[in-house]
Amino acid sequence: MxxxxxxxxxxxxxxxxxxxxxxxxxxxxxxxxxxxxxxxxxxxxxxxxxxxxxxYETLLGRANDGALTPRLATEWALKEGDPTVWVFKLREGVKFHNGNDFTAEDVIYSIERAKSEFSNMKQLHAEVVSVAAVDDYTVEFQMKGPALIYPNNLTNTFIMDKTWSDEHDLAVVQDFASxxxxxxxxxxxxxxxxxxxxxxxxxxxxxxxxxxxxxxxxxxxxxxxxxxxxxxxxxxxxxxxxxxxxxxxxxxxxxxxxxxxxxxxxxxxENRFIYFGYRFGEEPLASSDIKDSNPFNNPKVREAMELALDRDAIKQVVMRGQSIPTGIPNPPFVNGWTPELDAYPKPDVEKAKALMAEAGYPNGFTVTLDTPNNRYVNDEAISTAYVGMLGQIGIKVTLASRPVAEHSPIILANKSDFYLLGWGVPTFDSAYVFNDLVHSKTDLHGTYNVGLYTNPELDEKIIALGTMDNIEQRDATIAEIWKVVKEDRVLMPIHNQVxxxxxxxxxxxxxxxxxxxxxxxxxxx
CATH class of the missing domain: 3.40.190.10 (Periplasmic binding protein-like II)
Known part of the structure; x- marks a missing residue:
């Protein structure tokens, strides 16, 4: 059945x-x-x-216009005289569903838990050194440096009841991937x-x-x-x-x-982009007939793949006009987006074929594309369309379509050669994209860097964004990172979702x- x-x-x-x-x-x-x-x-x-x-609830929320709003925290500010400490005043009189009082100890427990090994939220708190209670309704976050935008990282970190959690042995976050x-x-x-x-x-x-x-x-x-x-x-x-x-x-x-x-x-x-990703590195792809190299590691192949991608056709035919084609994996809502970065090339199949030949793959190659079929708007149809486009330049793709509950473990385990994914940016800042999708995969960063892209110079700049105290310098560094990400085609953005x-x-x-x-x-x- x-x-x-x-x-x-x-x-x-x-x-x-x-x-x-x-x-x-x-x-x-x-x-x-x-x-x-x-x-x-x-x-x-x-x-x-x-x-x-x-x-559950978070310390801070987000209004539809992007403004931060109070939730379990009613006030937040940098500590007077110390730009490395964030002080949060907590809402009094709040109770958990079981009747337990909400206090500072629950915030400390939840942030420490969110930073722990199996949490997909830990990169949001990478700059947090410690969290301490001043009293039952005041907490101080000691940061590694002047983390000016840290409150933006709190809108999806939920606060748990420490007492209830201890009763049910919940100190270890669910290891979903396993x-x-x-x-x-x-x-x-x-x-x-x-x-x-x-x-x-x-x-x-x-x-x-x-x-x-x-x-x-x-x-x-x-x-x-x-x-x-x-x-x-x-x-x-x-x-x-x-x-x-x-x-x-x-x-x-x-x-x-x-x-x-x-x-x-x-x-x-929507504050979300949809994109294709691919595996980097010299090791041959598990799903390809090319056994002595990884075609995706060649920048000419990645350029050819972008020239084969007809974003406007996907908008008109697959999305019935309900998408916003883009050349950058970063929505217009987000700090770091510019019209120049958003530009994308017109399709050019003949040039793409020539690039494939120059890269050493005149006859193309085979590969499997992993796609969800119930997560994003018309996700499987988008992937199907791109399969046809890539076929025009000799890349013969087998489509592996799955529900997101089956797709996600493959993604998190870095077991895909080629995949479709979407990414929202709840912090409204480019660092959220860089931390998860661009930074080399480590215990703390690169959780969704499925393609295992690595660039030590970019890694240093990405880490530096977390504690920069000069906004203009920070924005300039964001622009530098985006320039490399776009030139390297680290990701292949399709559109911003509507x-x-x-x-x-x-x-x-x-x-x-x-x-x-x-x-x-x-x-x-």
């Missing part, structure tokens, strides 16, 4: 039963893929953070607006309003988070009244939904640039 179809049938059956009883206080929210884990420090991944934000588990993978205890009522991985998660939440009571009392991988089934569930909101609307369905009575679509740009949320009339949810909508912001007409 087809497991995916069975899961979809289960979701729709459960949803259908709820059509008659769902009230204005219940939101049935459908997405294409699930959170990877409920361990809040394990995976630095958008879907995972989105669900966690309903249960398939390990712990109590927090399926159980939660946050301070957020909703509590976890039930969870069936890849099918359905139910959250109920936390009556003890410190914030203003939201309109939504219950959330039913439904995973429906198939795009048409997802849209059909909205049209039939089985769900209220669909977050991942295929571009091909936007016009139809917009023009269907009783429904509306909200559209906006978001579309569809919903029934009577429900309003604004597009959130981080694509991390929170159901506390839903309003009912």
């Amino acid at each position: 087809n497991t995916s179809l069975t899961r979809i049938a289960a979701v729709l059956a459960a949803s259908t039963m709820l059509v008659s009883v769902a009230s204005a206080e219940t939101i049935r929210w459908a997405r294409s893929s699930d959170s990877l884990t409920m361990d809040p420090h394990s995976q630095n991944q958008g879907n995972t953070h989105t669900l966690s934000h309903h249960i 398939g390990a588990s712990n109590y927090s993978v399926l159980n939660t205890n946050g301070t957020g607006p909703y509590t976890l009522t039930s969870r069936e991985v890849d099918v359905k998660t139910v959250l109920d309003y936390n009556a003890g939440w410190w914030g203003e009571k939201p309109a939504v009392d219950k959330i039913e988070y439904l995973v429906i991988a198939d795009a048409q089934t997802r849209v059909s569930a909205l049209l039939s009244g089985e769900v209220d909101i669909v977050q991942d609307v295929p571009p091909q369905d936007i016009d139809r939904l917009s023009n269907t009575e009783g429904f509306k679509v909200e559209i906006g740009p 978001l579309a949320y569809a919903m029934r009339d009577g429900v309003t949810l604004a597009v959130q640039p981080e694509n991390q909508p929170n159901m506390t912001t839903v309003t009912f007409d």
Whole structure:
């Protein structure tokens, strides 16, 4: 029996039963893929953070315009007379879902945990030397130097209850790549607006309003988070009244939904780019018929691959106009983006063929492209289109398409020769891209440097960004790094993603640039 179809049938059956009883206080929210884990420090991944934000909270948040907002911290500033220490005043009277008080010891525990071995969040706190409590509601972060933008790194680092965590032996973060588990993978205890009522991985998660939440009571009392991988089934569930909101609307369905009575679509740009990556290094590719070299290591091959990539055709044909082609893996929201860096070459197949011949591959080569099929908008279709484009210059690609839950472990284990991935930039600063995607892979950096690109000179500059006290000098260094990244074609950006949320009339949810909508912001007409 087809497991995916069975899961979809289960979701729709459960949803259908709820059509008659769902009230204005219940939101049935459908997405294409699930959170990877409920361990809040394990995976630095958008879907995972989105669900966690309903249960756990961070010291700081982010408004739709990019401004930092207070959450569990109400004030933050550099310590007077010491630019290497950040001081955070904590919100008083906050309780975890189990009734425990939120205090400074929970912040210290959570930051130390987020910095630990198996956490995908550790690079965000690379400049943190220590965290200490001044009192129950004041914490000081001792940094390695003047880390002027560090508060920007806190918007996805969730605060856990130290007492509860100790009771359940959670000091070690889930080692997701190895398939390990712990109590927090399926159980939660946050301070957020909703509590976890039930969870069936890849099918359905139910959250109920936390009556003890410190914030203003939201309109939504219950959330039913439904995973429906198939795009048409997802849209059909909205049209039939089985769900209220669909977050991942295929571009091909936007016009139809917009023009269907009783429904509306909200559209906006996302702070996320989609890109192809490839393995660097002299070692031959495991999936290629070239056994004495790595074609991707040759800059002429990478240039040829870019000249074969028709970004505008992907926008028009695959994305139905709903994408923003780009020549830099960095969205316009982010510090470091410039129109000059954003420029990309027009396709030139004949020049690309000539470059392939000059590189020593006149007949091309074979390789496997790993792609998710339920994570980004039309991700598999984008990869399929590029397979055809590369075929024109002799690169014969086998497409390996998988759900993101299967794709992610391959990526994190650096087991892909050639892959599609997307990357959001929640810090709104280029260093976030450099730390994870460009810096050489180490225990602390390069977590998603799947291609194992390495450049010691760039590594030094990337590390220096963390503690520069001169903003102009820092911005100049960012520009220097981007120049090399673009010239080396470290990554092959395709476009910046455009978001579309569809919903029934009577429900309003604004597009959130981080694509991390929170159901506390839903309003009912």
